[in-house]
Amino acid sequence: MKKLIIVTGIIMLASCATVRQPVLPAEDNSARAVINKTVAEAADDQDHLILATLWYQKSAEMRALYYQCFRNAEIALAENLAWTGRTKPAAVAIDIDETLLDNSPFQGWQVFEAKEFNNDDWLRWVELARARPLPGAVEFTRYADSLGVEVFYVSNRTVQEMGPTIKNMAALGFANADSTHMLLKETTSSKVERRALIEKDYEIILLVGDNLADISGVYEKRGSDLGMGSVDADRRLFGTKYIVLPNPMYGSWLSELLKTAPGSTEREKLVRLLETF
Template sequence: MQSLLWVQNAAEYKALTYQAYNLAKLRLDEILANNQSDKPIAIVTDIDETLLDNSPYSGKQIELDENYTSARWAEWVKEIKAAAIPGALAFFKYAKSKNVTVFYISNRSAEQTTETIENLKLKGFPFADETHVLLKTNSSEKGSRRSVVKKTHEIVLLLGDNLSDFSTIFENSTTVQRNKNTDSLRTSFGEKYIVLPNPIYGDWETKGVLEGNYNWTNAQKDSIRRRKITSY
């Protein structure tokens, strides 16, 4: 509840998303000024909590006191009501104005392609079509979809709220591994990787704190969370 209240109410959250997109614009300008690639330039971005705000779905979870369910998530997606994350629309419109292609790689189900594209179009995001929106089919691993983009384009920036949005080394990683890999790639953040804040959900909890086990009871989850808090 605290995480959701922060995302929906704290000006600090909005400040961080503006900061991320301001940095992305600065980096894009630098990249374009020094571009020597023979391929057309592209940006790869996640969708949820990177450029579309799904916090009302989390609000419904709290209202109904329920865990994540694919049926409830599908219900929310079909509403086509996700708002744009502050700063996102201006940045992606700017990228298009500079002849930079945008590819949206998301782990929304491919069955939700129509609703997803409609939501993106409704909010004004460029390249919102089936060629540029690559959703999950058989695997949540995004590296293969990034590889498809690399065949025709030079990916110069990646944006996301989850570290697997940037590199396959973060797939199915423990908390210790995620932190070690983050340290090893420290110069990439703010350079090629632009991270958006998301304290509500993500691999940091499911594959990290909760150790990749999706069958914990609520009581067990509470115990694990408390055990992994550092105090003095």
């Protein structure tokens, strides 16, 4: 009987070891040591992230959408550049996370660890400088650069994260992966002032991001209609001046939604928000 218990225990441990693949702490033994929850427990806490993260990582549709958006971005960029009425050199303003760099392994790690987003864990991920490029992203920045369009990165990564961000992006071959082209977050998440800084010397002819706030200050306060009315009003700008990429994992769309939702847990709020027949 004792033998049976030991053998069963070994099998259980082995099965846990094979299914747990936390990406973030791969070179961090102290972080590995704190992995003490079963997959089921972890998934229970952050299960709202599973499907969105899997779609992002495993669906060919996601890959096709990124190619589609960046191809559309190239066409729009060339068309906008051909306009001769500009008084300043042309620039593009591009977000980084979930626009150019894929941080979905961090999302997956959150599910495994049953941890909500926090800045310390995020910083550890950023410092690994291991994020992969999103489909078509590197090529788009190089294409813009080849046309003589100044590529600026406007991101809410913090200025403290500048070093590893440049290291990560330069190694992947992104154009202008340097501190003069990276406008990171100092005090405010709003990107309006940073875009205005660019516009002192350049005309921004295209904006690219996975969050509507990456492209216009109008979307920073979405209001009770969740920004739908503003999107309708701007409909002719999408695909011509604004390029929006899909991010079902997180973003202002979700934080705005959760702000006023009834319910005590995030899961409860999300379920209550669903429209049903």
